[in-house]
Amino acid sequence: MCTTCGCGTDQVQLNGKSLHHHDHDNTGDHHYHAHAPGVSTSRMVRIERDILAQNNRYAHENRDYLAQHAIFMLNLVSSPGSGKTTVLVETVKALLHSLPIAVIEGDQQTDQDARRIRATGVPALQINTGKGCHLDAHMVGHAMQQLNLQDNSVLFIENVGNLVCPAGFDLGEAHKVVILSVTEGEDKPLKYPDMFHAADLMLLNKCDLLPYLSFDVERVIEYARRINPALRIIQISAVQGAGMQDWINWIKTGHHAAITDKAQKVTVQPMHPGD
Ligand SMILES: Nc1nc2c(ncn2[C@@H]2O[C@H](COP(=O)(O)OP(=O)(O)O)[C@@H](O)[C@H]2O)c(=O)[nH]1
Numbered sequence: 001m002c003t004t005c006g007c008g009t010d011q012v013q014l015n016g017k018s019l020h021h022h023d024h025d026n027t028g029d030h031h032y033h034a035h036a037p038g039v040s041t042s043r044m045v046r047i048e049r050d051i052l053a054q055n056n057r058y059a060h061e062n063r064d065y066l067a068q069h070a071i072f073m074l075n076l077v078s079s080p081g082s083g084k085t086t087v088l089v090e091t092v093k094a095l096l097h098s099l100p101i102a103v104i105e106g107d108q109q110t111d112q113d114a115r116r117i118r119a120t121g122v123p124a125l126q127i128n129t130g131k132g133c134h135l136d137a138h139m140v141g142h143a144m145q146q147l148n149l150q151d152n153s154v155l156f157i158e159n160v161g162n163l164v165c166p167a168g169f170d171l172g173e174a175h176k177v178v179i180l181s182v183t184e185g186e187d188k189p190l191k192y193p194d195m196f197h198a199a200d201l202m203l204l205n206k207c208d209l210l211p212y213l214s215f216d217v218e219r220v221i222e223y224a225r226r227i228n229p230a231l232r233i234i235q236i237s238a239v240q241g242a243g244m245q246d247w248i249n250w251i252k253t254g255h256h257a258a259i260t261d262k263a264q265k266v267t268v269q270p271m272h273p274g275d
């Protein structure tokens, strides 16, 4: 699977341009991660035997950068069609007057989702992974750099629709948020446990459709908590708005903590380093 083969890296595009259309040797200080000098990316991928270890190093750089700038980053993961983009568009509309926001969109092809986000007035960058089935921390680092992120902002990532390998890739996010819609069946947490284990919050979406389905909400909650007892679960309808305020409050609390955490790190600096 892709955690060991590094599939699709050469085809990755950011807003339609090759990930490495620029030369790493003259990118200046805005390119805040380093590649091994004199080694091409494709060769690096071949000689890098532990894709996840490499990913984790990039994720660490991303997380450091986000902490320094008090940016709260959420990684939204789900199967295709669960409602990630719909949730994001409604979330962005609810938050854009109170917080600076940016969005990174991941799909194999097209910039349709980035255009849906940009229609709200918020900046969005589309990553096309080609044959790749997940975002990795290296792509996200480049996308972060191109977005000119504001300090104290919220950065949302919509991952490639896939409940399998995005679970294994840390992007440097504060939390993975898994979206499961009620049309997908209650058994998905048991069938794709890694994702429900990796997530801190589950949004159960499309609850407006419950009257037409035999979906058992109590059962899906029991299955999800069997995999991850600490999982927060919020029932929502992105199109009708039910539960959305709870989700917005959860984001605001996390964003506030990110800012406060940064402020605390600043204030604990000793006034006189020698004391
Ligand atoms: N009934 C209903 N449909 C929804 C809801 N959220 C999303 N959808 C629909 O589900 C489909 C897929 O949504 P999209 O946001 O593109 O999913 P994504 O592939 O996860 O980004 C679209 O037709 C949406 O209108 C919801 O809360 N209720």
Ligand SMILES: [Mg+2]
Pocket (backbone or CB within 6 Å): 084, 085, 086, 113, 158
């Ligand atoms: Mg989408």
Ligand SMILES: [Zn+2]
Pocket (backbone or CB within 6 Å): 002, 003, 132, 133, 134, 165, 166
């Ligand atoms: Zn993958």
Ligand SMILES: [Zn+2]
Pocket (backbone or CB within 6 Å): 035, 138, 142
């Ligand atoms: Zn790079």
